[in-house]
Amino acid sequence: MAASADLQAQLKLQSEAAQALRAERFRHGALTLESTELRPVMDGQKIVDIARQEKNLATELIEDFMVAANEVVAQMFEAKKVSSIRRVVKTPERWPRIVELAQQKGTKLPAVADSKALNDFLTKQQVADPDHFPDLSLAVIKLMGPGEYVLERAGEPEIGHFGLAVQDYTHSTAPNRRYADVITQRLIKAMLGKQPPPYSDGDLAAIAQNCTLKEDAARKVERGMSKRIAAVAMTSKIGQVFDAIVTGVTPNGTFVRALGPHVEGMLMHPPQGLDVGDKLRVKLVGTNPYRGYIDFAAA
Numbered sequence: 001m002a003a004s005a006d007l008q009a010q011l012k013l014q015s016e017a018a019q020a021l022r023a024e025r026f027r028h029g030a031l032t033l034e035s036t037e038l039r040p041v042m043d044g045q046k047i048v049d050i051a052r053q054e055k056n057l058a059t060e061l062i063e064d065f066m067v068a069a070n071e072v073v074a075q076m077f078e079a080k081k082v083s084s085i086r087r088v089v090k091t092p093e094r095w096p097r098i099v100e101l102a103q104q105k106g107t108k109l110p111a112v113a114d115s116k117a118l119n120d121f122l123t124k125q126q127v128a129d130p131d132h133f134p135d136l137s138l139a140v141i142k143l144m145g146p147g148e149y150v151l152e153r154a155g156e157p158e159i160g161h162f163g164l165a166v167q168d169y170t171h172s173t174a175p176n177r178r179y180a181d182v183i184t185q186r187l188i189k190a191m192l193g194k195q196p197p198p199y200s201d202g203d204l205a206a207i208a209q210n211c212t213l214k215e216d217a218a219r220k221v222e223r224g225m226s227k228r229i230a231a232v233a234m235t236s237k238i239g240q241v242f243d244a245i246v247t248g249v250t251p252n253g254t255f256v257r258a259l260g261p262h263v264e265g266m267l268m269h270p271p272q273g274l275d276v277g278d279k280l281r282v283k284l285v286g287t288n289p290y291r292g293y294i295d296f297a298a299a
Contacts, residue, residue: 029115074168081154227292265294
């Protein structure tokens with residue numbers, strides 16, 4: 001960077017474009033959500049700690065350009081009347097529960113799902129309660145439901161992506177990550193070469209369903225492994241005390257998340273009256289890496 005004024009100018013231009021794209025998405029109601037992604041800290045082959053994966057302008061630039069690219073590709077299929085696979089997040093069926101969560105925090109959302117109103121609420125909460133915002137984000141994400149792949153025929157009404165506030169959205173930007181991206185790129189290649197599509201609508205519908213099923217399965221494996229990695233990393237910290245926040249109170253137990261490192265576990269013998277959002281000090285009393293369990297006690 002320091003050695004090239006041209007490279008600096010190009011990245012500055014890209015950053016300005018990415019931020020303009022992001023601002024426009026938020027103007028249309030794209031959701032401000034914060035997920036807590038953790039990464040293991042390694043010493044050779046040994047996990048010695050766990051750290052939060054931080055975002056910065058570089059990661060946001062890539063994300064904004066990927067979203068824009070996926071919109072453009074979807075719009076191109078529509079213009080050329082080519083059937084394709086779309087990535088959709090439907091309007092939340094559990095919108096009333098999202099309204100209820102907002103009401104608990106003093107905000108009234110409309111009875112009909114509105115991504116712009118939801119994002120205004122989320123943005124306000126991010127400033128008012130940054131410690132608990134990842135948990136609110138997670139609750140909203142779960143209530144929206146998972147994304148899925150669907151066949152979309154040209155001319156049919158789009159389902160759209162509620163979380164991104166876009167109507168035209170596919171996946172074409174990471175062929176090393178999702179098979180759906182490879183399918184999309186093959187459709188682009190045929191279209192640019194003025195060749196017939198390599199897949200029938202029936203093929204695309206079956207592929208979309210299979211991609212959704214495989215992604216769900218992969219997500220379960222990833223979640224299980226993340227819990228095991230966290231348990232391994234925390235084993236050396238048994239006996240230490242952490243600031244924490246209550247993330248769940250269920251018939252199966254009370255769950256807390258340490259604020260640093262951001263790992264979640266069960267609170268053994270919780271004090272009476274605890275509820276989601278309450279803050280407390282907890283002591284790490286045990287881990288089970290094999291099952292991915294982390295146990296805390298009130299300090």
